[in-house]
Amino acid sequence: MIELENVAYSYSGGELLSDISLKLAPGSFHFLTGPSGSGKTTLMKLCYGALLPTAGHVRLFDADVRTLSRDDVAMLRRRVGVVHQDCQFLDHLPVVENIALPLHVSGRSDSAYGEDLDDLMHWVGLTERAAAVPPELSGGERQRAALARAVIMSPDIILADEPTGNVDWDMSQRLLRLLIELNRMGKTVLVATHDLSLIRATKAHVQARVLRIANRRIQLAGADL
Amino acid sequence: MSAVSEIFQRLIQPDTQADRVVPPSGFTAQLTLFAAGAMAFLAVFALALSLAAGRLAEQWGEELARTATIRIAAPADQQQAQTEAALRILETTRGVAQARPLSDEEQAALLAPWFGGGLELDALPVPQLIEVLETAEGMDAAGLRLRLAAEVPGAVLDDHSRWREPLVKAASRLRTLGWLSILLIGAVTAAMVTLAANAALAANAQVIAVLRLVGATDDYIAQAFIRRFTLRALIGAAAGMVIGMIAVLLMPSGGDETASFLTGLGFKGAHWFLPLFIPPLAAAVAFGATRMAARRTLEGLS
Numbered sequence: 001m002i003e004l005e006n007v008a009y010s011y012s013g014g015e016l017l018s019d020i021s022l023k024l025a026p027g028s029f030h031f032l033t034g035p036s037g038s039g040k041t042t043l044m045k046l047c048y049g050a051l052l053p054t055a056g057h058v059r060l061f062d063a064d065v066r067t068l069s070r071d072d073v074a075m076l077r078r079r080v081g082v083v084h085q086d087c088q089f090l091d092h093l094p095v096v097e098n099i100a101l102p103l104h105v106s107g108r109s110d111s112a113y114g115e116d117l118d119d120l121m122h123w124v125g126l127t128e129r130a131a132a133v134p135p136e137l138s139g140g141e142r143q144r145a146a147l148a149r150a151v152i153m154s155p156d157i158i159l160a161d162e163p164t165g166n167v168d169w170d171m172s173q174r175l176l177r178l179l180i181e182l183n184r185m186g187k188t189v190l191v192a193t194h195d196l197s198l199i200r201a202t203k204a205h206v207q208a209r210v211l212r213i214a215n216r217r218i219q220l221a222g223a224d225l
Numbered sequence: 226m227s228a229v230s231e232i233f234q235r236l237i238q239p240d241t242q243a244d245r246v247v248p249p250s251g252f253t254a255q256l257t258l259f260a261a262g263a264m265a266f267l268a269v270f271a272l273a274l275s276l277a278a279g280r281l282a283e284q285w286g287e288e289l290a291r292t293a294t295i296r297i298a299a300p301a302d303q304q305q306a307q308t309e310a311a312l313r314i315l316e317t318t319r320g321v322a323q324a325r326p327l328s329d330e331e332q333a334a335l336l337a338p339w340f341g342g343g344l345e346l347d348a349l350p351v352p353q354l355i356e357v358l359e360t361a362e363g364m365d366a367a368g369l370r371l372r373l374a375a376e377v378p379g380a381v382l383d384d385h386s387r388w389r390e391p392l393v394k395a396a397s398r399l400r401t402l403g404w405l406s407i408l409l410i411g412a413v414t415a416a417m418v419t420l421a422a423n424a425a426l427a428a429n430a431q432v433i434a435v436l437r438l439v440g441a442t443d444d445y446i447a448q449a450f451i452r453r454f455t456l457r458a459l460i461g462a463a464a465g466m467v468i469g470m471i472a473v474l475l476m477p478s479g480g481d482e483t484a485s486f487l488t489g490l491g492f493k494g495a496h497w498f499l500p501l502f503i504p505p506l507a508a509a510v511a512f513g514a515t516r517m518a519a520r521r522t523l524e525g526l527s
Contacts, residue, residue: 070443077408077440088435101246107443149439196382 001026001157002047007056009042016042016063020056020215024190026156027208031199032192034213040192041085043213044161047190048080049073061156073109078106081150083160086201087142089134089149095141096121096130099148106153117152124148124178137164143175157188164198180206196208246436247429247449252455257421261461261511262468264414265503268467272499275403277490282396285389291359292385293366295324298352299379308353311377315357318372320364327354352379414507415514418454422518425450432443433526447519451512458511462504470500 002024008088009017016039024030024047027191029225032040034158046058049065058065068076089098098118111114121127129137137145143163150158160179164172176191183206193199202208210221295315306324315324327335332351357364364424366384373380426433436446473491492499 074437074440074442077438082438084438088431088438090432090435092247093245097245101435102439104246105436105439105445151503153440 001061002190003057003059004046004053005057005059007046007053009039009046009059010049010054016050016217017046017213017218018055022211022218023068024157024188026188027186028188029180029208030190031202031208031210032190032213033194033196033199033210035150036194038213039192039216041161043218044082044159044190047159048075048082054092077096077206078102078153078193079155079157080156081158083143083146083150083155083158083163085162085165087146089142089145091134094131095126095145097139099126099152102149102153103115120148120152123139125174140168140171140175143167144169144178147175147178151182151187155187157190158182160191162193163191164195165195175207176202237278239325244425244449244452247425247453250425250428253421253424254453254505255452258461258464260421261414261458261507262465264417265462265507266412266469267505268410269466269500270472271403271406271410272503273473273490273492275400275407276492276496277297277394278399278403280493281489282400285396286393293357293359293364294383294385295355295357295373296352296381297355297377297379298381299352302331302384303379304353307377307379307421308355311355311373311380314369314376315355318364318369320349320360320362321357323384325356327356338386354385374427405459411506411510414458415510418458418511419518422515423448423452423522424520425453426519433523437526441522443520446523447516448521451515453514454515459504459508461491462507466500466503470497 002022003223004022007017007020007022020043032043034040036095037088042051044052046065049058049060049068050064052058053068061079063072063076065073081157083172089095090101096117099120118127121130124147126141126144129141134142142168147160147163150160158179162174163179167175172195173184178192179189180202199208199210212219212221295311297304297307297311303334310323312326315321332354335354336351366382370382373382433446476491
């Protein structure tokens, strides 16, 4: 699904990631952890084509990202659901339209998906808030709306960058449960988080592997977590 | 051709959802409307100027090029003989359709503006004028001059080129300037729409980022902006054109066009339809400008 081969990424200041090789198999559940500023978000961006590696190869669905046109990248993002750290929405449109946005931009009419959309809204517990505009939502509601938007196209891969960043413990548990449920439906999931207790709590429910970024490299963390 | 019709179809069939993804913008939208309207208004006048100047250049060129005058200033006793000699020469000159000496009454009418009516021509040593009408091919003025000089010493040929040329030249220069103004108006419209589109793209950076994230293609994103600016330019230019046409209609008209250039400024016949092309052209310019601006901006983003 996603394959990184000796990938390095440098900002003008210096190398942030180096020699990273990684393979996300279909249906796997991975955590990505590491101290703040270690490059978690950068690695996530490399995984959905928002950044190009400065060295090495990133292959998404067996295509090298370097060879992809801008339209190819757009098509690819319809197969990869992304939940951003700071979830951004179209602030002038109500939540339900924001969640249905991927359907619209890919030219599918939302009437055909009306029932799915209702189910999804219910699943993330936002049915009551459907008509609110994003700035009116709480942090947890925004995260859930972002998750709903990420999965509405039924993507093969879900990338979530600190999805529990600004929510309380109960809410982060709920969000994780949603991700676990998606994984059980066969989706590949990669969650970046610095919250180790969250990882421990999740490992009881799903066979998750933990990747840790340290010293610009990636390591498979031991079972001690 | 199919690309053009597809573009047109996308323009007239609003994808309301695609329009809504970009938040509405109040004030800048009105500025674009206003600027497009002002440009269309100016374009109407530049067009009227070009067409009127073109008409004048053609008219003067044609009318005057077909006629010439021979003036015979000879002592009174030779005037008749020289006139006849000149007419004989003209009969055998190629390119002369008709030659005819002006009667005394006609000559008096020509002089009336200067000397007043009731002028006794006999009292003055007025030269005899011969009006020459040329055929379509025209005549060889230099050759005719040489023959006249040899046989009719008192004859002077005036083929009007001396004062016709600068007038025709000025009129056609004016026409060129008019068309150049129209081109400049088009370029300024493009520049203005580009600026407005760039501002709109910059103001909506977050919207664009969100759309890219959820898998929108550049075309989809650009479309929302292109539609907006194209429609604004179309509506603004249509309003400006209508006001401009009304202003041209209200210009006082002064009968004969050659009488005064100013009163001839306007549209004639089918030319009234030409300004109708201004709004679609403005829309096309806005379409192209927004498209280029959107392409450039979007390609700079991830």
